[in-house]
Amino acid sequence: MSAPKAGNLLSDRLDAELTPLLTVSGVSKAFGGLQALSGISLRVNAGEIFGLIGPNGAGKTTLFNALTGLYTIDRGEVRLGGLRLDGRKPHQVLQAGLARTFQNIRLFAEMTALENVLVGRHARTRSGVVGAVLRLPATRREEADSRAHAHALLQRVGIAQHAHRLARNLSYGDQRRLEIARALATEPTLLALDEPAAGMNPAERAALRELLLKLQADGVTLLLIEHDVKLVMGLCTRLAVLDYGVKIAEGTPDVVSRDPRVVAAYLGDEMP
Amino acid sequence: MDIFLQQLINGLVLGSVYALVALGYTMVYGILELINFAHGEITMMGALVALAVIGALALAAPGLPGVLVLGAGLAVAIPVCVALGLVIERVAYRPLRNAPRLAPLITAIGVSIILQNVAMLIWGKQYIPFPAILPEGRHQVLGATVSDIQIAILVLAVLIMLALILVVQKTRLGRAMRATAQSRQVASLMGVDVNRVIAATFAIGSALAAVAGVMVSAYYGLAHYYMGFLLGLKAFSAAVLGGIGNLRGAMLGGLLLGLIESFGAGYIGDLTGGFLGSNYQDVFAFFVLIAVLVFRPSGLLGARLVERA
Numbered sequence: 113m114s115a116p117k118a119g120n121l122l123s124d125r126l127d128a129e130l131t132p133l134l135t136v137s138g139v140s141k142a143f144g145g146l147q148a149l150s151g152i153s154l155r156v157n158a159g160e161i162f163g164l165i166g167p168n169g170a171g172k173t174t175l176f177n178a179l180t181g182l183y184t185i186d187r188g189e190v191r192l193g194g195l196r197l198d199g200r201k202p203h204q205v206l207q208a209g210l211a212r213t214f215q216n217i218r219l220f221a222e223m224t225a226l227e228n229v230l231v232g233r234h235a236r237t238r239s240g241v242v243g244a245v246l247r248l249p250a251t252r253r254e255e256a257d258s259r260a261h262a263h264a265l266l267q268r269v270g271i272a273q274h275a276h277r278l279a280r281n282l283s284y285g286d287q288r289r290l291e292i293a294r295a296l297a298t299e300p301t302l303l304a305l306d307e308p309a310a311g312m313n314p315a316e317r318a319a320l321r322e323l324l325l326k327l328q329a330d331g332v333t334l335l336l337i338e339h340d341v342k343l344v345m346g347l348c349t350r351l352a353v354l355d356y357g358v359k360i361a362e363g364t365p366d367v368v369s370r371d372p373r374v375v376a377a378y379l380g381d382e383m384p
Numbered sequence: 385m386d387i388f389l390q391q392l393i394n395g396l397v398l399g400s401v402y403a404l405v406a407l408g409y410t411m412v413y414g415i416l417e418l419i420n421f422a423h424g425e426i427t428m429m430g431a432l433v434a435l436a437v438i439g440a441l442a443l444a445a446p447g448l449p450g451v452l453v454l455g456a457g458l459a460v461a462i463p464v465c466v467a468l469g470l471v472i473e474r475v476a477y478r479p480l481r482n483a484p485r486l487a488p489l490i491t492a493i494g495v496s497i498i499l500q501n502v503a504m505l506i507w508g509k510q511y512i513p514f515p516a517i518l519p520e521g522r523h524q525v526l527g528a529t530v531s532d533i534q535i536a537i538l539v540l541a542v543l544i545m546l547a548l549i550l551v552v553q554k555t556r557l558g559r560a561m562r563a564t565a566q567s568r569q570v571a572s573l574m575g576v577d578v579n580r581v582i583a584a585t586f587a588i589g590s591a592l593a594a595v596a597g598v599m600v601s602a603y604y605g606l607a608h609y610y611m612g613f614l615l616g617l618k619a620f621s622a623a624v625l626g627g628i629g630n631l632r633g634a635m636l637g638g639l640l641l642g643l644i645e646s647f648g649a650g651y652i653g654d655l656t657g658g659f660l661g662s663n664y665q666d667v668f669a670f671f672v673l674i675a676v677l678v679f680r681p682s683g684l685l686g687a688r689l690v691e692r693a
Binding site for chain 2: 255
């Protein structure tokens with residue numbers, strides 16, 4: 113890239129910040145007669161922490177499942193960078209760079225914390241059984257690299273001391289961190305977090321907040337479903353609000369929190 | 385004392401073969417919760433294919449060392465069985481992955497009958513003798529006799545089982561298998577191509593079955609199209625005995641079943657005053673299966689199928 117002229121520095125920077133990473137256009141999904149998502153469109157820019165909020169049953173997790181290939185969508189299009197995601201299988205979506213965590217923790221409970229993260233390395237490693245049984249140098253090197261990488265990730269989320277404990281024996285907050293470490297192991301460009309603060313105490317929430325800001329600083333774009341309004345408003349650069357499967361608002365926390373439709377969705381409609 | 389030792393050796397050898405076959409049942413069950421009833425027939429196919437190659441080689445090049453001929457038989461039987469296992473999974477099980485549990489069970493039985501009939505068409509109904517290509521060395525150990533074949537079977541089986549534990553515990557594929565066993569959905573969301581992992585599981589199980597089939601036919605000196613039925617049923621019993629879905633359980637169950645059968649055959653005559661003879665040994669496998677199911681339905685090492693190793 114050529115060096116920008118001094119006068120253009122600010123606008124170049126803004127342009128870079130506004131590179132769309134995830135583009136969701138007109139995504140619809142119905143379950144039988146229930147229209148869970150109706151024509152959802154939104155854009156998550158690279159480097160953002162983008163919040164997805166809405167009352168219970170608004171379709172937030174459904175949208176996550178649609179983005180990550182768990183549900184096939186009825187209509188619409190999902191792009192990550194230039195790549196179409198819709199119609200791909202979950203492991204292909206992940207390969208493309210979109211990883212997620214779960215609202216109700218879904219770790220591999222009978223594997224150690226380290227092994228959970230190593231499963232996350234699966235998509236970014238290659239070696240097969242033959243190499244492992246014959247202990248080929250390339251395989252051993254890859255395995256050693258994976259382990260070092262996984263250890264570093266456990267360190268990064270602050271649970272390195274629990275590397276060899278079974279996931280099911282970790283505390284609730286640590287399990288949430290482990291889910292994030294496992295997702296990060298897949299080297300995502302976009303990390304989708306489904307209610308990461310659910311059930312956390314204030315200290316754990318503060319630590320989570322620090323962690324998410326650290327991830328953003330490291331260049332990971334975050335898509336966040338969260339009920340903790342304070343956390344969302346303080347953390348997110350922009351938000352989208354869903355209600356009954358429809359997007360009713362999108363914008364900065366300031367704008368969204370003043371939107372009358374958002375207020376109505378959260379507090380109930382008042383008669384005009 | 386010498387009879388005891390003899391039965392112990394025989395039981396361990398037989399049991400290690402049961403264990404190899406039982407591993408195939410338990411691995412597939414661990415990942416898919418499917419009982420692959422065609423697995424015994426894969427063992428049979430492995431034996432018959434290897435025997436065909438060995439027989440042809442023994443005729444064509446009579447001077448060749450027996451171990452080489454046997455190796456050639458295995459080298460053909462293993463890929464054939466792996467291919468067979470992969471095709472069965474693709475054609476008979478994968479389309480039914482989300483069907484009710486009974487559906488793949490029925491196709492499994494169907495596949496098993498088809499394989500028996502295919503083998504019967506190719507090799508006929510007669511017993512096929514294992515050519516005398518292997519050294520017939522026998523050793524006396526504290527009054528018991530151990531043959532070279534028995535030693536080879538036991539050593540090879542133990543090595544294979546150790547390698548399998550290593551693969552499942554320490555490798556990328558093994559981790560993906562355990563993750564898939566715990567949750568297929570989450571594993572796929574974490575980037576594991578679940579279909580490939582399932583295919584790999586069938587491939588490994590089928591390779592073990594091929595080796596076990598060759599071992600059995602070398603041990604008893606014969607093979608035929610129906611041998612997979614009883615062998616498969618016993619290995620399945622062994623897997624249930626150890627706790628189906630659990631790798632170590634399958635190994636333990638296989639060895640125990642072999643020992644029970646062997647001691648049963650050795651002592652049943654004395655115990656019943658000659659009323660029942662050693663030809664009742666097969667009854668023991670199923671007596672044990674019933675007893676375990678009654679008193680410990682989850683098997684000796686429990687039903688923690690997610691742990692699997």
